[in-house]
Amino acid sequence: MTRVELDPERCVGSGTCEMFAPDVFEVGDDGVVHVLVPAFDGAEPDEVREAVQACPTQALSLVD
Ligand code: SF4
Numbered sequence: 001m002t003r004v005e006l007d008p009e010r011c012v013g014s015g016t017c018e019m020f021a022p023d024v025f026e027v028g029d030d031g032v033v034h035v036l037v038p039a040f041d042g043a044e045p046d047e048v049r050e051a052v053q054a055c056p057t058q059a060l061s062l063v064d
Contacts, residue, residue, distance in 0.1 A: 002044045003063045004052070008032050010059035017060060020051035033059070 004024070013031040017024075024037045024047075040048070044062055052060040 001039055001041060001064070003039045004035050004037070004044070004048065005061045005063055006033060006035050007059050007061075010057045012057055012059075014056055016054050016056060017051035020054055021045070021047040024048055025051060 011032045013027050013033065015027045015033075017033060018027055024035065024045075026034050026036055028034050049062065052062055
């Protein structure tokens with residue numbers, strides 16, 4: 001099981017993660033991203049890992 005963790009205080013709502021994985025991340029009207037799929041059985045999909053790595057403020061992380 002891999003979980004996506006968000007530090008909402010770091011999120012600036014850039015939408016970068018949503019661009020990589022729109023099924024998993026969605027920037028809300030509040031300007032902070034919402035994690036629509038917070039956990040995966042086994043390894044995370046490639047686009048989710050890319051989204052986490054692309055976040056400009058390191059607001060996202062993956063936890064096994
Ligand atoms: S890429 Fe990072 S800063 Fe941008 S919306 Fe996603 S979590 Fe927030």
